[in-house]
């Protein structure tokens with residue numbers, strides 16, 4: 001099926017559960033679980049959203065697909081966007097929430113709220 005945004009971007013098929021397990025192990029072996037309270041993870045997440053925002057700050061509007069960005073800039077973007085995802089996964093885990101299920105349920109709810117008009 002054609003991507004709705006006409007770009008050919010594809011995601012590697014990594015599950016949220018795989019990320020959750022890897023991150024839980026990463027924190028466990030470093031004895032960092034005591035720092036990973038929901039509040040601390042939320043603050044860390046917001047900090048990373050700030051770092052992600054900085055990449056776009058002052059650039060003006062940018063084209064979808066970022067055709068004019070250097071590989072270095074795209075690599076930096078990949079790192080910061082990943083930091084946001086990784087803290088989000090850890091936050092959901094620390095809250096005892098199934099993030100994948102919650103996101104799928106929310107997409108269904110969104111479709112009901114915003115039905116197709118023809």
Ligand SMILES: Nc1ccn([C@H]2C[C@H](O)[C@@H](COP(=O)(O)OP(=O)(O)OP(=O)(O)O)O2)c(=O)n1
Pocket residue numbers: 032035051082083086087
């Ligand atoms: N207590 C911690 C510290 C880090 N990380 C992980 C999640 C993020 O993916 C990444 C964040 O690491 P840094 O705080 O070093 O942030 P940056 O990678 O953005 O580095 P910098 O802020 O120097 O650009 O490491 C984590 O899970 N728990």
